[in-house]
Amino acid sequence: MALDDKLGVKDRTFKIVGTRPNRPDGIDKVTGRARFGADMNAPGMLTGHVLRSPHPHARIRAIDTSKAEALPGVKAVITAKDFGHVPDDMADVLDHCLAGDKVLYDGHGVAAIAAVSPAVAKQALKLIDVDYEVLPHVTDVDAAMKPDAPVIREAGGDETVPDGMSKNAMHRFEFGHGDPETGFGEADLVIERSFRTEAAHQGYIEPNACLATLAPDGQAELWCCTQGHYAVRDMCAAILGLDKGMLRVTASEIGGGFGGKTTVFIEPIALMLSKKTGRPVKMVMTRDEVFRASGPTASTSSDVKIGMTKDGTITGAFAEFRYQGGAYPGSPVEFGAMACFAPYDLKHVKTVGWDVVTNRPKQAAYRAPGAPMAAFATESVIDELCQKLGLDPVETRLKNAASEGTKSAYGPTFPQIGVKATLEAAKAHPHYAAPLGPNQGRGVATGFWFNFGGNTCVSLNVNADGTVSLTEGNPDIGGSRASMTMMAAEELGIPYDRIRTVIADTGSLGLNDVTDGSRVTFAVGLSTIKAARDAIRVMCERAAMVWGIDPDAVEWEDGHAKPAGPNAGQFPPMSLAEIAAQASNTGGPIAGHHEVNAEGAGVSFATHLVDSEVDPETGAVKTLRYTVFQDAGKAVHPSYVEGQFQGGAVQGIGWALNEEYIYGEDGKLQNAGFLDYRVPVASDLPMIDTVILEIPNPGHPYGVRGVGETSIVPPLAAIANSVSNAAGVRLTDIPMSPPKVLEAIDAAG
Amino acid sequence: MSQIHVSTTINGDATEFLCEPDETLLDALRDRLGLTGSKEGCGTGDCGACSVTVNGRLVCSCLMLAAEAEDAEVTTIEGMAEGEALHPLQRKFIEHAALQCGICTPGILVAAKALLEQNPAPTETEARYWLAGNLCRCTGYDKIIRAVMDAAAEMRGEMRRAS
Numbered sequence: 001m002a003l004d005d006k007l008g009v010k011d012r013t014f015k016i017v018g019t020r021p022n023r024p025d026g027i028d029k030v031t032g033r034a035r036f037g038a039d040m041n042a043p044g045m046l047t048g049h050v051l052r053s054p055h056p057h058a059r060i061r062a063i064d065t066s067k068a069e070a071l072p073g074v075k076a077v078i079t080a081k082d083f084g085h086v087p088d089d090m091a092d093v094l095d096h097c098l099a100g101d102k103v104l105y106d107g108h109g110v111a112a113i114a115a116v117s118p119a120v121a122k123q124a125l126k127l128i129d130v131d132y133e134v135l136p137h138v139t140d141v142d143a144a145m146k147p148d149a150p151v152i153r154e155a156g157g158d159e160t161v162p163d164g165m166s167k168n169a170m171h172r173f174e175f176g177h178g179d180p181e182t183g184f185g186e187a188d189l190v191i192e193r194s195f196r197t198e199a200a201h202q203g204y205i206e207p208n209a210c211l212a213t214l215a216p217d218g219q220a221e222l223w224c225c226t227q228g229h230y231a232v233r234d235m236c237a238a239i240l241g242l243d244k245g246m247l248r249v250t251a252s253e254i255g256g257g258f259g260g261k262t263t264v265f266i267e268p269i270a271l272m273l274s275k276k277t278g279r280p281v282k283m284v285m286t287r288d289e290v291f292r293a294s295g296p297t298a299s300t301s302s303d304v305k306i307g308m309t310k311d312g313t314i315t316g317a318f319a320e321f322r323y324q325g326g327a328y329p330g331s332p333v334e335f336g337a338m339a340c341f342a343p344y345d346l347k348h349v350k351t352v353g354w355d356v357v358t359n360r361p362k363q364a365a366y367r368a369p370g371a372p373m374a375a376f377a378t379e380s381v382i383d384e385l386c387q388k389l390g391l392d393p394v395e396t397r398l399k400n401a402a403s404e405g406t407k408s409a410y411g412p413t414f415p416q417i418g419v420k421a422t423l424e425a426a427k428a429h430p431h432y433a434a435p436l437g438p439n440q441g442r443g444v445a446t447g448f449w450f451n452f453g454g455n456t457c458v459s460l461n462v463n464a465d466g467t468v469s470l471t472e473g474n475p476d477i478g479g480s481r482a483s484m485t486m487m488a489a490e491e492l493g494i495p496y497d498r499i500r501t502v503i504a505d506t507g508s509l510g511l512n513d514v515t516d517g518s519r520v521t522f523a524v525g526l527s528t529i530k531a532a533r534d535a536i537r538v539m540c541e542r543a544a545m546v547w548g549i550d551p552d553a554v555e556w557e558d559g560h561a562k563p564a565g566p567n568a569g570q571f572p573p574m575s576l577a578e579i580a581a582q583a584s585n586t587g588g589p590i591a592g593h594h595e596v597n598a599e600g601a602g603v604s605f606a607t608h609l610v611d612s613e614v615d616p617e618t619g620a621v622k623t624l625r626y627t628v629f630q631d632a633g634k635a636v637h638p639s640y641v642e643g644q645f646q647g648g649a650v651q652g653i654g655w656a657l658n659e660e661y662i663y664g665e666d667g668k669l670q671n672a673g674f675l676d677y678r679v680p681v682a683s684d685l686p687m688i689d690t691v692i693l694e695i696p697n698p699g700h701p702y703g704v705r706g707v708g709e710t711s712i713v714p715p716l717a718a719i720a721n722s723v724s725n726a727a728g729v730r731l732t733d734i735p736m737s738p739p740k741v742l743e744a745i746d747a748a749g
Numbered sequence: 750m751s752q753i754h755v756s757t758t759i760n761g762d763a764t765e766f767l768c769e770p771d772e773t774l775l776d777a778l779r780d781r782l783g784l785t786g787s788k789e790g791c792g793t794g795d796c797g798a799c800s801v802t803v804n805g806r807l808v809c810s811c812l813m814l815a816a817e818a819e820d821a822e823v824t825t826i827e828g829m830a831e832g833e834a835l836h837p838l839q840r841k842f843i844e845h846a847a848l849q850c851g852i853c854t855p856g857i858l859v860a861a862k863a864l865l866e867q868n869p870a871p872t873e874t875e876a877r878y879w880l881a882g883n884l885c886r887c888t889g890y891d892k893i894i895r896a897v898m899d900a901a902a903e904m905r906g907e908m909r910r911a912s
Contacts, residue, residue: 029851032786255852478849639846650889674795
């Protein structure tokens with residue numbers, strides 16, 4: 001069903017949307033031809049490298065760069081001072097790239113070098129003399145909130161933070177309605193638990209890379225791997241005092257992002273080094289740098305209290321979340337606190353959140369930022385209530401599920417939503433009834449994500465031979481060229497392979513917000529459809545001109561203009577190609593475009609089922625079977641929708657079982673590499689089954705909802721629930737690595 | 750340090766280059782020969798994005814010195830298709846949507862080809878363990894494994910027809 005009744009059809013049948021064509025960039029990507037961030041070079045280019053702090057917290061007394069500058073082959077050495085004053089809203093962004101007065105975490109950039117070769121640069125980095133006054137540090141969120149904790153930012157928190165708190169508490173807030181205490185009084189059982197999650201890194205396989213040229217006239221070129229080249233342009237322009245229109249940023253193919261490539265780490269440095277040297281400067285982060293100095297997600301600590309009646313009604317819910325987001329304010333705690341109870345229709349619900357700073361790198365968005373950790377805590381307590389009251393965890397969630405008209409825990413009233421559909425599908429699936437063996441347990445959890453729309457700009461040009469060039473401004477991070485091409489083909493009524501979609505640079509198309517918030521298939525898709533309609537309007541006018549009839553008397557069907565009815569005149573339908581071929585004689589080139597700050601991104605829900613086996617001797621957990629049930633609104637290219645479901649689930653499996661930032665007593669990151677920071681590998685996993693549900697989003701012409709993020713919200717809780725069922729003991733600490741599972745089993749006796 | 754002259758064969762072509770004594774094969778491929786299909790994801794042999802074969806053996810090119818390629822037969826992702834014809838693995842990766850971002854794809858294809866040369870009929874478990882040295886962060890491996898198994902089946906069929 002489509003929601004678009006433009007053509008007078010409520011039950012639109014799609015010809016292309018919902019099929020599985022090959023992606024247009026497929027051949028480039030299987031032959032090695034696709035150019036990613038580090039694959040671009042320029043004549044005369046230099047290589048840029050960053051000196052990073054060995055201390056988690058220290059005052060910089062002085063930096064002596066003279067010996068490095070004197071080394072043959074070194075062309076420039078810079079520090080934060082070279083940037084001068086930057087706008088207030090960019091101060092933290094620059095400080096995270098290159099430290100100001102203090103280094104705030106192990107790996108914090110201190111100075112940067114441009115040199116003729118990596119070997120020279122490496123030698124030069126050792127010649128920079130930094131005089132540090134080492135300060136006490138704190139990397140744990142609960143320790144950082146203690147009144148006597150080392151202070152990271154002297155200014156302290158905002159007015160929401162009560163007196164007497166540590167200055168590391170930056171912000172406090174509440175959401176909810178009703179009175180949880182009243183709700184607990186109505187419950188037959190109230191359970192209160194505390195939880196912890198460690199930070200996970202987005203773990204994109206492509207390290208951040210860029211190539212920058214900044215000329216003396218202020219014109220600049222930047223090539224980089226990013227989720228949002230317009231955002232990179234705006235941040236770099238502000239930091240370097242450039243005009244936005246003079247800085248042209250081109251997004252390379254992007255080797256994964258997951259939220260981590262939504263800001264800048266090296267791009268302003270490369271531009272400044274290019275300015276100083278008058279030469280192009282290429283910078284590529286090492287994997288060690290990616291772990292130590294680009295954003296992981298927050299680590300968290302939380303307390304959850306939920307009351308339930310014997311028949312499974314949740315009577316009251318309360319949760320308090322403490323998220324550290326590194327040495328700068330802005331952890332995703334609000335998203336977590338807003339998202340965790342969203343699947344349910346609750347009379348009494350309250351969440352409290354704290355944004356805390358520690359001596360860690362500034363967190364960056366990671367797929368549904370903040371939500372997986374909060375859902376882990378709340379969905380674990382709901383599961384335990386079901387266990388203790390002898391209730392079915394899917395039935396109980398269904399009993400409490402939100403639906404159209406529910407006032408959500410975070411405020412808005414829901415329109416048509418799919419949470420019940422995901423639970424019904426899980427209940428009916430063979431996975432839910434399959435037998436389990438010894439030491440095996442099944443877990444279920446439900447998750448929510450808001451989804452986003454945002455600024456979007458799309459152009460569609462009709463070429464004289466009847467082919468179409470579609471221009472959009474969001475990097476293709478997982479098959480979006482295919483989805484856009486499909487939606488344009490659907491709307492225009494021409495074959496998929498007659499359209500080529502390109503990602504424009506910032507000089508060729510207006511503002512497009514970052515590829516985040518699961519926004520691209522929704523917002524860029526919506527704009528593509530509307531740009532196609534704009535071109536169709538023009539083509540109908542051209543046909544009307546040829547036929548000598550009123551443009552209103554022409555309609556578009558199956559790739560052809562035709563008279564709208566018998567009164568309009570008798571003319572054979574004119575194809576897109578025929579209209580395009582005459583364009584020069586009917587008014588010039590034919591194009592359509594659409595610009596919007598899109599609203600109406602439909603929220604998304606998912607329910608995950610997982611079977612785990614726990615080895616009681618070692619505490620190791622094996623994921624045996626996994627099924628994702630998620631609402632996609634309308635799946636444009638089902639293979640890539642499934643891919644988003646599977647990828648999110650597996651990132652969640654890694655976070656739940658293996659991945660963690662390990663800081664030593666010395667405040668240094670101990671596992672800054674893929675050997676010790678272990679992301680899931682093929683042999684860890686089963687196939688990930690998927691069930692796509694399609695509850696249309698009223699805000700999109702085809703009913704599309706974003707699907708990229710929701711899939712990582714339930715796994716932490718679903719796996720914890722399965723492990724708890726398998727091991728007979730509740731796991732409250734993520735990751736559930738073998739030592740922790742073994743300890744929990746031993747403690748339970 | 751003076752540079753070392755290396756004579757080698759890459760994707761069937763006789764090739765010469767100069768490299769530093771401590772330069773990796775990956776850096777030589779990418780920075781001296783313009784073969785940027787092999788990717789550096791870690792530089793420590795943990796991610797497999799730089800996978801190539803040297804004398805038929807699957808290696809991480811970030812862990813091998815360029816100078817060690819003297820007289821060797823090196824095959825990279827750029828040598829996988831034959832002219833216009835994609836290798837069945839390449840075709841199946843596209844058909845199965847076995848890539849999202851595509852950064853790990855060259856390394857996984859090179860590794861999967863090496864698997865099928867040794868074992869034309871791997872079980873799913875064998876394929877998963879063979880590819881355990883190649884990290885993919887996007888797909889959860891599901892569609893990658895399906896593509897490899899499907900390509901293997903097709904190649905076995907082709908071989909039967911050929912014989």
